[in-house]
Amino acid sequence: MLDDTKKIFIQESEELLEQMENALLEMEQVPDDAEHLNSVFRAIHTIKGAAGIFGFDAIVAFTHPVESVMDNVRNGIRLVDPDLVALLLKCKDHTANLVESISDGQEDISEALLEAGQTLLDELNPEQKSGALDVVKNKRENIEVSDRKNASDDNWVISLDFKSDALRNGLDPLSFINYLKRMGEIVEIITFTHDFPCWEDMEPESCYLSFRIALLSSASKEEIKSVFEFAMDDCELRIIPPRSELEKYLALLEELTGEELNKLGELLIQVGALTEQELSNALQVQSSVLSDDAATQEVKPLGEILVEQHVVSKGVVDKAVEKQESIREKIAQETQYIRVDADRLGQLINLVGELVISNAAVKLLVEKHDLADVQEVVNGVEGLVENIRDHALQLRMVQIGDTFSRFRRVVRDVSKDLNKDVELVITGGEAELDKTVVEKINDPLTHLVRNSLDHGFETPEERVAQGKPKKGVLRLNALHDSGHIVIQIADDGAGLDTKKIRKKAEEKGLIYAGQELSHREILRLIFEPGLTTKDTASNISGRGVGMDVVKRNIDALRGSIEVDSERGKGTLVTIHLPLTLAIIEGFMVGVEKERFVIPLSMVEECVEMDTNEWHLDKNSHYVNLRGQVMPYIKLSEFFGVNYQHGRRGRESLVVVRVGRAKAGIVVDRLFGELQTVIKPLGKVFQGLKGVSGATVLGSGDIALILDVQGLIGLASAKASDVKTLESV
């Protein structure tokens, strides 16, 4: 139970911290944007509040001063400058560290971490102390001028009525009151039990309690309110600031009777919110309705009641309005989204996969027994299953924008470290893909972005000397293309030095001297292990591990990566990825008795091969397809199939396209489209190229899924002439 809530806390904190970082980075660009400011404030504030409820004191202790600084910034006391943003970013990182240490299950925060936090706070505070505190003091003085003499300072009166469902909804009134103690000192607390039914009607799970609390605190109304943020729906909360108008206190009294009224009256007098005079006056007003009340009070003559006109300052009103808006926003968001465990979605998708397979089995049987009437029903079911599959997969789709915006920080930090001036431009962030894919492209993307920053961009001086704008532009773009998502990372930096790559590759023995390679082939060499054009390794890149790892990661996702670069103009890296890793539309082909599935999105067309027209011989592995040279792979030869019955019928050519490359695959039979539930082949086959997975057919047999990209790669490696694979 505790672990669950902890998990939620950690998850929410992570999300909030991410929001905070984005907002901070925006702030760096547009320092005066109130929206980002508020967003940072809200994030840190919510984390603090939640941490308080869960009792993570270290986080509260750290975030509170940060929040105060943000508050000052909001109120215009402190100005936003790059230093402050940098510092706040560090604070964000530190908070993330604190949260992480909790998620690691550490009860105590390590000394080093605490120290780091203190250093940050010290950095944050000196200015604040000199600047902000003075202003606060001034404010205080202003207030004191009009202060009532007999009222003690800063006594808040909080009326807290829990609804009867509060306990059932998992709230513990006591924990809120305990947390309130952090805000200040609880001077007095009265528990009212007037809602209590007679014992027979009492339900032990219902909450009948309400509280009137006098709190001595210098906290703002918003801060106090935030204590109850999680209970907003389950309690009625009224907070009366110190030195409020008399009517507000009186309103509190109105609904009470007898004993309780007296108690509260005393409380109000004690905390100085009301004078006895005012109280009795109030009671007199009430006595017309409740005659017995007046009798219990010592009635004093009507004096001149000094009604304080402490109009709440404009700032407070603004805050309240904003708070309301943010809550409203939050509620609106909550209705739009449901948080679901990723495992459950995974299970659902697995089940849908099994459903697809079972459906195929049913279809097979129906065809076998030739049941025309059942056929119709099965077709109907198939349509529904397809719909369910699409919707189930859709559930796991997320926008890539969040992944992209994480790189703002990377770009900012790395370019600062390298003294480069780079702007990140994000487009196509609304393109969606499977969450499991998103998680796995983060690392490769980070590599590519860092590479681009380190190798790609020149220093501002160099750029100016070359007549380029001082500021470099790094673009991240995403778009959908025939069942794939295309991610592009483009920079307008120096571009790749093909001569240097060539030289290095020769040194490493990847190619031999004088080997004829096209521009594209040379560029492709950067994905070979151990190759780096950087002469010295930095902590960012240049160790020659990276691009090959990137390629391997992308390959593992059944994707492809291509690089395009022009010296002096920039580099464009294009990644093609499948939208999902679970279920795809496949196209089944047969070779002898074996069956293989080609992802349908890669199939361009199928052509029947007439042996008279098509010239297939062992030497030239290409055919003439409507005047186009089409290299082909003969699957039977390639996979070493043994034909048991001599010559078969007509072969077919399946034309596939991967990125820019086109190729033909020669097969014996075409079976047509098939919903393919991808099953991993397992760790043993992880290094196998050309086969990316397996699927279970309706008959229970397994068909292998072809990795077209890998096949083409193998074929071009095998072919004596590297140029067989034509780039279109």
Next chain:
Amino acid sequence: MNDLAIAENNNDPYGLGGVVMDDAYQFLTFSVLGKLMAIGILDVKEIIEVSSMTRVPMTQNSIRGVINLRGNVVPVVDLGARLGSHVIKLTKKSCIVLVSLAFHGETQTMGILVEQVNEILSIPEQNRQKPPDFGTDIDSKFISQIGRYEDDFIILLNKEKVLCVEELSDQIVAAQSSLCVYK
């Protein structure tokens, strides 16, 4: 006391997956390459008949293929090809022994194709001995012990080595690149 000692320095010297061998430890015996072999009974998940197996192209002989085990794809290792160089001929008696292995924190189920499954035998400790340093035609790394049952010697296999995922996977890569060499 002996049991306790083994349990304490649980180094798993016999590659039996952390199972503490007591005197009456049982083994599933089967024949491959005309020899009697066995693995610890606790390592065996199930034994199935060979129905339809799908060949995975471009792999070495020891990878016989993949099977559909209740919706999961399970690789099958040909024990004949793995231990020697004889690919097992499929007959009515051939069986797949399913074994699960821990690999990088995940459980990986693998099948072992054998010529014939025989019986379950109890081989007490005193009837088990270290493999000879030479003299076996099977790489001694695959053998954890030699057991004696009546007049027969039984090779007790080291499943971690026989089904070593890393080694098999490396062999696949090697087999594939030997097919496709840069010329």
